[in-house]
Amino acid sequence: MSIETHYRICPLCEATCGLEIKAEGRDVVSIRGDRQDAFSQGFVCPKGVALADLDNDPDRLTTPMIRDDAGWREATWAEAFETIESNWKRIFAEHGKEALGVYLGNPTVHNTPLSMYGVGFLQSMRGAKLFSASSVDQWPKQFISALMFGTGLSVPIPDLDRTDYLVIMGANPLVSNGSLLTAPNIGARLRGIQERGGRIVAMDPRETKTTRVADEHLFIRPGADAYFLFAVVNVLFAEELVSIGELEEHLEGLEDVRELAKLFEPESVAEKCGIGADTIRRIARELAAAKSAAVYARIGTCTQEFGTLASWLPEVIHVLTGNLDKPGGAMFPRGAHGPGNTKGKPGSGKGFRHGRHRSRVSERPEIFGEYPVACLAEEIETEGKGQIRAMLTVAGNPVLSTPNGTRLAAAFDSLEFMVSIDMYLNETTRHANVILPATKVLERCHYDMAFAQFAVRNVARYSPAHFEIEDGFVPEWQIMLTLMGIVNGMGAAPELAMLDGMMISTMIRREGAKETSPIHGRDPAEILSALAPRVGPERIIDFMLRTGPEGEGFGANPEGLTLSKLEDNPHGIDLGPLMPRIPEVLRTSTGKIELAPEPITKDVRRLKDRLGASEEMVLVGRRHLRTCNSWMHNIPAMVPASNRCTLHIHPNDAERLGVKNDELSTVTSRVGSVTIGTEVTEGIMPGVVSIPHGWGHDVESIRMGVAKRHAGVNVNILTDEDAMDAPTGNSVLNGIPVSIAPAGVVAGAEAAAGAVEG
DSSP: OOEEEEEEEOOSSTTOOEEEEEEETTEEEEEEEOTTOTTTTTOOOHHHHTHHHHHTOTTSOOSOEEEETTEEEEOOHHHHHHHHHHHHHHHHHHHOGGGEEEEEOGGGGGOHHHHHHHHHHHHHOTTOEEEETHHHHTHHHHHHHHHHHSSTTOOOEEOTTTOSEEEEESOOHHHHOOSSOBOSSHHHHHHHHHHTTOEEEEEOSBOOHHHHHSSEEEOOOTTOHHHHHHHHHHHHHHTTOOOOGGGGGGEEOHHHHHHHHTTOOHHHHHHHHTSOHHHHHHHHHHHHHSSSEEEEEOHHHHSSTTHHHHHHHHHHHHHHTTOBTSTTSEEOOOOTTOOGGGSSSTTOOOOOOOOSSBOTTTOOBOBTTBOOGGGHHHHHHSOSTTOOOEEEEESOOHHHHSSOHHHHHHHHHTOSEEEEEESSOOTTGGGOSEEEEOOOGGGSOBOOHHHHTTBSEEEEOOBOOOSOOOTTOOOHHHHHHHHHHHHTTOOSSOOHHHHHHHHHHHHHHHHHTSTTSTTTTOOHHHHHHHHTTOOHHHHHHHHHHHHSTTBOGGGTSTTSBOHHHHHTOTTOEEEEEOOOOTTTTOOSTTSSEESSOHHHHTTHHHHHHTOSOOOSEEEEOOOOTTOOTTTTTTSGGGSOSSOOOOEEEOHHHHHHHTOOTTSEEEEEOSSOEEEEEEEEOTTBOTTEEEOOSSOOOOOTTOOOHHHHHTOOOOGGGTSOTTOBOTTTOOBOOSSEEEEEEETTSOSOHHHHHTOOBO
């Protein structure tokens, strides 16, 4: 059998590297970076090389599973869908659709067919309560972007390839490969800054792979990022370093920010931050003096008590230093598939609406149609009208990845019925009554719609399915259509072609109604016919590309993009560097940059009131290049023999608390307690400890053999579901107060009283 070469966008992290895959039949012979890829140019990380191992994992599910009184058993797809239909019909008849909760995990956005048709399912499920991983790690970033610029995906991206000065806060991109920053081979991009005479300042409470290559590493107290950033803004105003330039005519709220910044002089925040006032002033001056500059603030700044303010202030600094929408500063990508900030009338929009509904128990406002996932357990536990009685989890493991996983696991056990779409029987899906298995990565098409909107360069790339779907599997888009039919009373075997046709026809009508659309006024039947013979995800991708900003427009721009054109260019098409987009990109109701939106600035007083220095030990997370949250721990090459799930603690703290290297320590928070191996290291600042995220595979009923042998502990036993960023409800995963003691020694009577052993 001959060896064939396939080209694919890696869907395992946000870097979206191009892969060259050689296969003999269905057997993958080799995977390496695609040197001709228009974006990644041959770079690949260990996760991409292990893609075939993920597809061929012997523990992944190959048939629907049903759990009954005798335990788990294999089932046919027909039986699985009939079981779902009968139970949902009963629950909806008794409690309404609002009794259904839906959780979308991180891998959903890496699966094009699943994410596309998941939207259609959710639109058919009006009344259901939606939760996702977004309220664990990124809501503050999207919230401030929506308020300032008009849409939640209008996130300014550091123009790494042209910047001269980069501040990195709460991020370790050399390990994460970037987050809300799609930048393959980010190491080379960072080196490029230094090679052209630029400077990188990394701020982190830990020494990381990124801080080690930076020109300067500043240890910062967890949760103090907003104080540091506000002090920088204070200096910019006080020393008359503000230089807005051409953006001033597109700006509202400058004076409001000036007044707020007066509350945070460098001397007043230095102790809280752990960074001297002179250093704060120097960084402010360097940002203002640089030819171009950007502040990249990510996970660590989002997942803290003041995540919204710590996400907003970098954009304020970009505006004040003239670096917003400027080459080398923070810029707006333009997705070729036509995201919201490319649609409608340029430079104006409806603005951002949120808080239209509130969660039933703690009355948290919805954002982007979702409720904070930290509210999920209470929505299941608390009786009354609107109580969640059924759950659907899609490609997610919230028991390991969301706050107080012990409580959430117990809540799942109390449900009347639960369905999961997943490749594994894991810590979350073990609570389900039905598991629907996912297809393999190489059996599905892919166009990376989510991360093209956060890319450091405008590109368009498409990967066809390389292998036929194996017998016994149903593609995810058809799973979602079937569930859509079930909730709309069409039975357990609805007509999928009809539902698929309804989805694309709705998209055509909505697009055609926009006066700025290339198909405005066109006959929808004509457009639908022009998309033939494609069906399913490929038809939707083709439609979105053709009506996007680079599209062919169904004849309006014959040289523009179509799916066929991308199929003819398997390495992708480079659409050029990021270009200035203000005012065109704005979709605020005023048509201007809203520099000081009230939902953000009203939290400043709380920030000021919390300025007193804290003496508590606090916990932060960390990650490793070979892991992706919790779902790659079953691949042997991704989990080497040495256990990376350990507690990092500074020698001074270890000596004071009596804990020792290579011995067990007990870490206790308000909500839980874990016992974990200890690493004493000077690579973490005093007063801070660190445990990695995504572990805790020590549950008997899961079927993940490799992960169980490297179980680690679930750090989210320690995270507190009551601790949230006030404006957004985003979970607080960093800066968690904890006590530390040698294993077996009670770590404080008050904390231990509420502990749950991990």
